[in-house]
Amino acid sequence: MSKNKATHLRHIVTVSNNKGGAGKTTTVLNLAVAIMKRGYRVLIIDMDPQCNLSTSIGWDMKRQGTKKEPGEPTMFTALCEGANIPVYRNSIGLYYTPSSRWMEDADVYLNSNKVTDPVRALRALLAEPIDDHTGEGLTEWESSFDFIFIDTQPAMSRVTVNAVCAADGIIIPVELEQFAVDGYVETIGKIIKIKKVSNPTLQIHGILLTKVNSRLKNAKNWEADMRDQGDVFNAVIRRSNDITNSQDRSYDTTPDACHDIFSYRGARSNVSEDFIILADEYLKKWGK
DSSP: OOOOOOOOOOOEEEOHHHHHHHSHHHHHHHHHHHTTTTTTTTTEEEEEETTTHHHHTOGGGGGOOOOSSSSSSOOOHHHHHHHOOOEEEEEEEEEEOOOGGGGGGGHHTTTTTSSSSSSHHHHHHTTTTTEOOOOOOOOOOOHHEEEEEOOOOOSHHHHHHHHHHHOOOOEEEEEESSSHHHHHHHHHHHHHHHHTTTTTTTEEEEEEEEETTSSSSTTTHHHHHHHHTTTTEEEEEEHHHHHHHTGGGGGOTTTTTTOHHHHHHOSSSHHHHHHHHHHHHHHHHOOO
C-alpha cells in the first residue's frame, strides 16, 4: 500500500462518550478507513466487550477460543494475561486488535492488587513490542503505524480510563439530539478530570456531531449549542440508512469482510462523503 509520507506514529486517539449510541464504533471504523484511503497506515483497537468493532472488520469471535481452550490472542489476552498486544490485518488492509467478550472481566483484574498502575496498563503495553499476526514482521509501534484509534465502551470504566490515559488525543462523538447534547457535559467533565490527574498531555482532537438530521425542528439550535462549546469539527456525520445497512453482515458473508461504509457503498453515499471530509479535516490539523 502506498503512503503519502514515511510512516511514523503521529497520534494515539481514543474515541469515547459515556452515552451509548453516539456512534463511537462507526466513527472509529469509517474514519480509520477514510484515513487509510489517504495512504496512511492505521491500526484500530477494540476495547469494548460488545466487540462490535471487531466483528465489523472481519474478526470471527470463534477465533478467541474458550477460557478452557484459548485460541488466538485478543485485547483481553494482552491487558489481563500478561501478553503483548496482538495486531492483525483484514481484507482491505486495515490493521486491528480485536476485543473479547471476556473484557467484561477486565475491570475486576485492573482493580486487583496484581496491577501496579491500574489506569496506565494499556500505556505500558504500548511501550512493549507488537505481537505480530500479519506476517509483516511488525515490532515497533512508532514505525509501524501513522495513527492508532481506540474504540471504548459507553461507560467511564477502568478499561475506558486506560484508553484515555494511553492516548494523546480524544475524539468525542455526540449524537445531535437533546439528551445527548445535555450528556456531553458529563462526558467532557470526566475527561478533563482524567487529563488533570492522570494524562496531562491529552488533547481534545475534536467533538464530532453524528446522526445529524437537518429536517428536525431543533437541529440547528442543538448544533449551535455544541459549537458554542468549542473544538467541534466542521464536518458532521449525517443520519443515513447506509450506516445501518453497511453493518449488516448478511450482505457480505465473505470471511474477513470489512463492513465499513466504503466497502458497502464506495463513495456513492452521503455518509461516505461525510467521512472523507472529516478525514481531510482531521489530517489537515493533526496529520503532521
